[in-house]
Amino acid sequence: MRNMMVRLATLALAMCIWASGPGVAMAQPYPGKPIRLVVPFPPAGATDVMGRAIAQKLSEGLGQPVTVENRPGAGSTIGTDLVAKAAPDGYTLLLASGSLAIAANLYSKLGFDVIKSFAPVSLVGHVPHMLVVNPSVPANSVKELVALAKAKPGQLSAASQGNGTLSHLELELFKSATGIDVLHVPYKGSNNVMPDLLAGNVSIFFDSVPSSMPLVKNGKLKALGVVGSQRLPMSPEIPTLAEAGLPGFDVKNWFALLAPAGTPKEIVQLLNAQVVKAVSAPDLAQRLASQGAILESSTPEQLAMLMKTDLAKWGKVVKDANVRIN
Template sequence: MKAFAKIFSTGVLMCAAFSAAANDNFPNRPIKWVVPFTPGGAMDSMARAIGERLAQNLGQPVVIENRPGAGGTIGSALVAKSEPDGHTMMIVSIGHAVNPALYPKLSYDPVKSFEPVSLVAIVPNVLVVGPGVKANNVSELIATAKAQPGKLTYASAGNGTTIHLGAELFNAMAGVDIMHVPYKGSAPAMTDLLGRQVDMMFDSVSSAKPHIDSGRLKALAVTTTKRSSVLPNVPTLNEAGLKGYELNGWYAVFVPAKTPRPVVDKLNAEIVKAIKHPDVAKRFSQLGAEPVGSTPEELAKYLGSEIPRWTEVIRSRNIKAD
């Protein structure tokens, strides 16, 4: 027993020494930051803003690698198979919680294949109606939809997108039937909304704000439980009468499963620090994003609540991927 105890104790000390060494030596080469969508979008902009600060603070380049396709699953699969040493990480959106229900044959598990690092930001969407809709608030919109089932239409950026999910959640909670018109991206959807081809849309606050300010669109409510700093005078859907409605367009950072905890903690500390930097905060504000920064445990808990929530919405509304 004494011999066993000695061996066990030696093993514990060796593991502790290895973890400390991993932390002290990290990073020892450039960090690859996978963005599973095309350049230029909100996710890409956030990664680049944070990555610039990380590179300065960690003393190694942070290389953004865009791997778009299949709703973000191609990039996520790449990271899931990468070496778990902290030199490969990814930023994902709410799609990370949605994809298991949309793509039942994923090559990775959204929870087990990754280690959570930090929740980065929350981006509200806003319910806007076009020039042809007379409703001035959510209650009037619901009344109009109930009086004319299937007549009103909403645009989305495609099946399974946040914009689509937000509208289907609205349909379900309000007990209305507003017809879905999917587009290949939010830009053409917005064009047709302004052109009166469709009646309403759940768009990001930063994208919709210029049209709201010009008076071409009416903002009825935002989708988060707190008002947006970009549109402080616009109520939440909860405030507007649809009690319990919540849709957060969120962004978070993950690394491959089995990445040493000291490395995860170091990345977490540096990412949270970067989010608070004035230059990063300014960029987030331009994107309509509310900066967060969390512990790995808080992100794990949040993801654990989001997956079953959106799985239920997708299955009950029979939503399919494009």
């Protein structure tokens, strides 16, 4: 009888251990394994640099490796689609940029919805753009450039990083706001624009601060205005376009952390807290200052609002300018 009771007790204990196993696994605190951060652009670009810096800080704060995986292509939509379809468990994240809102208005068939397919976590920062011209252009301010363009309709040329890129849509927004007519010349990236811009073959360019600022500093380009709501800490003498006579001209080339829709709120909140902590670290700000990056965080709600606002804004620009992808 006693042996039977012992066997029954042992069996009961084994069943309890078996039954509690899945519960223990499910109750394991997040994160319990490495996290993948998808960057939908090639290595070495601004998004990649920002992604790797943030990944390092998140790794330190979360106690798990956060590895960057570059998935470029189709205006960032390939990597974005991968994350949209990933399990909403916090182990696959996306470092998105403002180009996401542009791509959503350019590509007719996407496998995801920019708003509905993601759980916004936080802004990470932004890299300002500025309006630069070749020194031969007889204009030292936005007002003078607009006057020159109106005096010579269709004769000034403006480069962009390519059809449908941020620099292209900034140009279209500028044309719409000022009523000028300039010739758009699309290139494939800033590196391909620069030889012609420096040679004077094209006159106007909306470019990122890290790319153009060294050329402005040595007098090879003229900076007429910053595209954003604030002047640059590194060059406070350059006015914003709003200050230069275009009120409301505020474009933010932002970067943000997104998770797949359906990710538990507690995971989103934990990730948000870690991003806030990361962008507040002085060493990270110093590390990215040379890239022209300005770090900033947000609440998930603030990021969601920014995404909706950008989606509508770029939708109007794309429609009004009849922008098409080749």
